[in-house]
Structure formats: structure tokens, C-alpha cells
Amino acid sequence: MTFMELLKKGPFFLDGGFGTLVQKAGLKPGEAPESWNLTHPDEVTKIHRAYFEAGSNMVACNTFGVHPERYSLKECEEMIRAAVICAEQARAEAYASQERFIALDVGPCGKLLKPLGPLDFEDAVKGFTEVVRIGASYGVDCIFLETMNDGAETRAALLAAKENCDLPVLVSNAYGADGKLMTGGSPESVVAMLEGLGADAVGVNCSLGPDALAPIVERYLAVASVPVLMKPNAGLPQEKDGKTYYNVGPEEFSAQIAALVPKGLRIMGGCCGTTPDYIAALKQAVGGQVPPALVKKERTVIASRGCALELGKDPMIIGERINPTGKKRLRKALEEGDMAYVLNEAISQEERGAEVLDVNVGTPGVDEPALLAQAVQELQAVTDLPLQLDTADAAAMERALRVYNGKAMINSVNGKQEVMDAVFPLVKKYGGVLVALTLDEEGIPATAEGRLAIAERILKEAGKYGIESKDILFDTLTMTVSADGTAAQVTLDALRMIREKTGCGTVLGVSNVSFGLPEREVLGSAFLTMALERGLSAAIMNPLNDRMMGAMISFRTLTGRDENCGAYIRFAGELPAMQAVSPAAPAAAGAKETGAKGLRRAVVKGLCREAGSLAREALTAGQDGLELVKNEIIPALDEVGQGFEAKKLFLPQLMMSAEAAEAAFREIKEKTAGQAEGQPSKGRVVIATVKGDIHDIGKNIVRLLLENYGFEVTDLGKDVAPETVLEAVERLHAPVCGLSALMTTTVPAMAETVALLHERAPWCRVMVGGAVLTEEYAKEIHADGYGRDAMAAVRLAEQFVQQ
């Protein structure tokens, strides 16, 4: 039998702990186990041999810590080569009759990937590529990725393995006691991602004993279609007389693991604290038990870092708002690289009930592949909703799929041969659930039968790549009913037909149906209900629209999917609150004073909603926006600013006033948009947190206050290189630049930025601030001013632009 056949059949025995034994053999604290491949090869061989003789079908080479992050490539090569030789020798010499294999052992690289850590995804892939390439060249039987506690790193390692060898890849992650990876992955989301990328076996190891890992293994068994492995510790480490030992003995250990074999566990061994005795006991405990045959799970699943969603149970809400088509403000944000706007769109849709977010950043003049990948990474840093990657550009799709942490929805393929040739290989390689549009070279068929025929052709072609039909959703294309009275009917008929004939799920972008007609959501929500009734699996829609959401939630409630009508009651309960903040609503109740005078008080007190509505009222009553700013808002801000400087008011109060002022400014801007500028600009200020530093709370406060005081602020964000600051200052010819640093270690980067600005942009005055800075320090690095706090920064900026 081949290696893979043996794995699929089970039981298949792995080895046990290596570190434990090598420490016993004399490895000193602080000494790297992998160095022993070169210095003590006989000891390494002896350990492997002991495992083979205890009954292991596979040992992992002593290469866990070998990675270009720790060693030069030459050292990596020497250590891996020596490790494989040791394992091969053990295999040849072992007094054992079972089939015996050797795995290249690949552990974590020791650095966290972006956005949490400093390591770029592609750099992580490169590092693992070297390890895999060397290991494969020395003839190992498989690649064993183990003990990784970050989904993104696991993904990078698996991708490297799949791209650089044809060997089977076993992937084992380390979970915490909370049943999650350190960076938030759940068993379901991890399995979806790993299977999508083509892992040949998945499982768990290290961190806990067999009893604590068992529930996690059972969750794996419930969802995985590939073999599942388990390699627990010998319980938890305990200390006695300064020595560490583990609290679960071989018998107990084996019994707990063997109990999982009838449930489908087929690959098993031990991790920290286990020895050949444990493996021998395990083999004995399993005895003649054989796991039930491996079953493919017919589930359509998409996943993010930590959330897995199964399609087909309840209809899903895919938020449509991150798509620049017909959205001027978003298009502008994308052109300017204003990612904060995009991220806020994501958060507001999530808060209103979106379960998946469509992400489309295609607009003329942007580098779509780079922008889509950036958007995906930044979105995943703030939301755990699965994403639907939406682009017609295959290069953009591939870049986004590489970095997407999870199993994405891929929007889209269609029946055109050229498109299928470009998209299917991506789905095969990276995994994903594919949205397939029922159109082809001839356009969109006018009949439901025509659309079904395309769907069948797409399925056939997908089958050639090994893409399963459960991973395809069909979009039968919503057409505008105002252009063709039968359009909606054909779409809905096709939906039902495809569902019945192919068994595949379906998806529709529902908004389009009402294009060109008044009160669009009236029609749209009725269409949504009709589509849901015909078995729609997911709707691409606007979750911020009450009427559309109402239709979706009502459908769930009316079809027995909403226990005690809870979701409906919650939704209904939020309706009045939404109306109260909508622009058409009257001023908030309880406001005693009205008009301009009240506005001043509201800003001083930091009452955001009231400030906004009072400004609106004053404007509606015919007051001039500029006058309001000059006579009410600025004096209010000054009052608060002075209170802050006199230490009578404090940062939270200053900030709430700033936000209240901001709310009033928004109203004034809205009113004066189209007319001349609102508040005249006092000048441009470029601000940034310097390179190497990621603290931006203070910088954000400074930005808010500067904007309040009428400056145009260009915020470059955090961890900004000196050259990037210079580029912005030159391009905007900014008279003022503000730099923030919080750490002693990043002040040199600040000094460097100041020097560069003084040399190349001598017109620009540079103010600095941040926790570690002092007046003297600022002088030492030749800054033009030191801002003790946000108010001081405003005063400095005012002073600089006047000079």
C-alpha cells in the first residue's frame, strides 16, 4: 500500500516526543535540538530507531527548528541533510516489521505574520519554500507541518509545500485550552482553509493532553473529509524538585486516544513528554480496531480566520457595499488609498447583520491586484466575517486568494471558456466556494433552460479540475425589470431549475432588479422574498437597508428558522433607533436650548448627536454655516481647549467636544457642498507615526483636533518610512508636518525623518510629540516644535502657518 492509502485506512502510528528524549540524552538548556543532527547523529538515530521499534509507521526528522529565520541557507541544508540521514539509518536498522516512513518536520518560524506581526505573507512563504525544497531533495516521504498556532503561518507553510513538491502534506496545529489557535482560528475554520489548499491530512498536536484535545479532534472529525491526526502531550507539565514531568502515563494516554478510533481518528502519536513506551502502549490499546471508512463531507463551507459558515441551511446575507460601482464616495476613497473608509463600510455592514462581505475595489486608475490584496488583509484585521472576493481580473483574484486567511467566496466565473480556463486553476489551488454566472460567449440566455445548460457545462468543466459541485453556487443573474417585464420571472425560474437539477446552491445580487424605478427597495424586497421562496442560498444585498433586511429576516422567521421570533424582535426593536439618527429625523429630544446658542453648549459638553441636530436646525433656519463655525463652534472649542490647558478639563472631555464639533462640521459641510468651500482651510498638515512604531492613539487625537481647527490633515498612518513622509510633504507642499513616536527605540527613526525633511523640504516646519519625548529631546533631534499634548500641537500648527 502507498503512504496515502495507509493514512486513509488507518490506524497509522506516528512517533512521540523528541525534545524530551534528546534532553535526557544530554542536550543542554539553550542548545538547539537540530544542532545534534551534526554533533550527535548517533543519539538522534537512536531516538528515531526506538520509535520505529515501538511501532511507529512514521518518524518526523529532527528538523522542527530549522528555518531561514534562524539559520543561514547553508546551515539549513546541512542540518536537514544530516537529519534525513539519521532517520533513514534508523529506518534501515530498526528491528521492526511495519511499513516505515520519514517526514520532513516543519515547525513555526518564530515570527508572527502581518497584520498582527511584522512578517509579510510572501516572505513567510519564501522561508518555508527553502525548507521544503531542501527536505524534498533529500528524499523524505512526506511533509509534516506541526505545532503552528497561527492560521496565517500554517497557510504560508502549506502553500510553500504544495508549490514546491508533490509529497503528501500533513498539517497539525496547536490549540489552546479554549479550543482556538493563538490567533483565533477554530477547528472548523482551520479545516476548511487547509482542505481548500489541498492538505492530505489535518489534525492537532502539542499544548494539551489527550483528554483535553479530544473535543477538538471530534470537531475535526465532524467536518474533515481527509484523514485526521492527533499527537497530544503526555498531559500537562508539572514540576517536582525543579524537574518537569508530565502527569499522564502511557496507559491512560493510550486509552484516551484509542477511544477516538471508532469515531474516525486514524493517525496518532504523541508530543511533549511522550516516549517510545507511550507509542508501544498506544499500539497495544488500539489493537485490532480499525476506524470507520473515510467519508467525504458534503458541506459547502466558507471561512475566515476564525469563523466557518456552512451554506445551504439558512439563506445568507452578503453585504454589497464595498463595490465602487455607482458610489462616488467609495471610488474617491479607493483612488486616494483611504482604507479607513472601506473598513468602516465593512464594520457598519457587520453591525447591521451582514454575514459575508463582498469586496470589489475595481475602479479606473488603481492597481487592482495590489489594492484588492491590501483591502483583504486590512479587512481581515478588523472583521472576522468571511469575504467574497469580487473581481474580473484573474491576477487580482490570485493575489487576493494568496493572502486571504480562510476559504473565500470567489466572485466569479462564467461559462466563457477563457474565463473558466483562468479561474478554475485558482480555485483548485487555493480552495474557495465559487460563484458561477450563467452566461457565456453568446451572452445571457433569455430562457431558464438556456441558463441551466450553461450551469451544466460549467459543472462539467469544473469536474475536470477536481472541483466539486458542492463548492459551486450559481448566479442566475438578476436583470432589470423596467427593461424587460419577464426578466425577473426568467431569473427565478432558472434559480429553481438549477437548484433542482444540479443540487447546487444559488446566489443573486438582488438590487439590480429595480434599477431605474422609484422606491427601489419596495420592489427589491419583494423580489428577494420570491427568490428565497425558490431556495436562494445567499443574497448579495445592502444590509443597511431596513426594507431589504426586513424581507430577509421575515423570511427566516416565517420559515421556522428564528427561534421564538428572537431575531425578528431584535430587528424590529432597532428600527426606531435607526430612524432617530437618520438625517431626516427631528432634533434629539431633551435638548433644552435650540439653535446656535445650544450648539455652543453641546460642543462644550461633548454631546455629539445634539450638536449635529442643532447645527442642522440652525442651517435650516437660514443661518450661515461659516458664521456658525466662527461664532459658536470655534469659541466652544477654545473654551474646552483652554480648560484642558489649565488642567480643569481632561483628555476624554476634550475628545468628546472634538467629536461633537466634528458632528456639527459634518452637517455644515453637507449643507455647503456644491456651494463654495465650507470652512476656509488654515493650511495643510501632514501627520504620521514614525517608522517602526505602531502607536497611533495620540496621533489620531491630534488629527481630530487639527481638523476641528480648520487644518486640512493628510494622515499617513503608522509605521511610516521617512521617504513616505517626505514624498507627501513635497507633493502637497505642506507647511507643517507632525510626527509621533512612543518608544525610545523609534525616536531615531523620528530624528531621521526630521533631518530628511529639513534637507529636502526646508519650507516645512516639523512638530513632534509622543510619550517618550521631552522639550529637550525634541531640540536634540532638531524638531521645530514640541507638542506636549494635542492642544499644544494645534497651537504650534497655528503658529507655524502664521509665520
Add this chain to the structure above:
Amino acid sequence: MQEGLHLEELGEIPFDEKEILRYAMLPSFAPAPEELPLQECLKAVKGAAQCRAVWRRYPLKADGEGLDLGFARTDSKDLKRHLEGCGEILLFACTAGAETDRRIARAKLQSAAKGLLMHAIGAQQVEGGCDRLCEGLAEQFPDRQLTDRYSPGYGDLPLEMQRDVMKALDCGRTVGITLSESLLMTPSKSVTAIIGMKEKNI
């Protein structure tokens, strides 16, 4: 796991609103602004912060003018003063975790005030985690007197020592803390510190 390391799951730390406002730079005598979105922020962070810590015990020796801490040596005078009379130290790292950072990042996008508050909540959580850890350590070593916590970067103890701390406690694997080139810890709401231990005077 390496010999001698101890992992502690500290769980969720109760919110202490007074303390949080103090971290947000509001003195205890000043009233909180009426619309300060504190409750909203507490709701947003609820369930996210799962504090965990790793610690290890080392003998403490004099080394010329400086100190041999067991995992590193130092010439810090301030630390020497802090550890006077101690024969051992406990070195620990504690974090409120990656999810806390994500919630903070999210709030920062919504408004600067929320960003400030979330940052303060994170600080209270990890400091609360350290307190809980230290209470546990005091119980584990009933015959010892423990000093306050002292972190790299305090006084003349160089921040560079963070590199040694990460290595000694295998922080990436044990609690998921990594260090950037500029010595920033990720997750950001993390604390490393040294505690001195001496015999109790009876």
C-alpha cells in the same frame, strides 16, 4: 515545552471602569463626559481578552558590579536596587491576546474617542491579568516575599532586554507574543516583568 516554563490561563479579567478611565487620562475627581462611549466599548471588547501568561524561576547572582538574572546579565543600577536582598527572581510575560488588538483596531476606525477608551480597556485588562498572576505566584511561594514588578525599559534597565525575555520564556510559542525590530510587542497589550523573591522575615 521547554523545561521550567509554567503556563497560566488567567481568563477574563473583570472590567474596572474607574481604572479604565484613569488609563484614558481622566483623573478620578473629574466626571466622565455624558456621551463617553464607555459602555459601548466595554460591550465591544467583552469576551475578547483572554489573559494568559508564562513564567519561570531563576536564581539571582551578583556578577561583578552587575546582576546575573539567569536568563541575561545586566548592569542596571535601578534593578539592582529593586532586587536588593533577593536570592531568586520570577520572570514573566502576560498578554491580553490578539483578539483584544483586533477589537482596538476596529474601534479606532470608528472614532478617536473609542480608540482611546479601547486602548485604556486593553491596558486595564493586561494589568489586571498581571495582578491575578502575581496573586497566584504569592500563593505558590508562601514562604517568600515578592517585590513589585519591574519591566525592561523602566529606569536604566534597557528595553533591549526584551529580546532575552522572549527567548527565555519562548513567548511566541507559549503565549503568542512576538517582538518587532523596534522592540514593540505584538499583541500590543502585553507586559513582561521581573519579580524579586526573598525569604520572608519572620
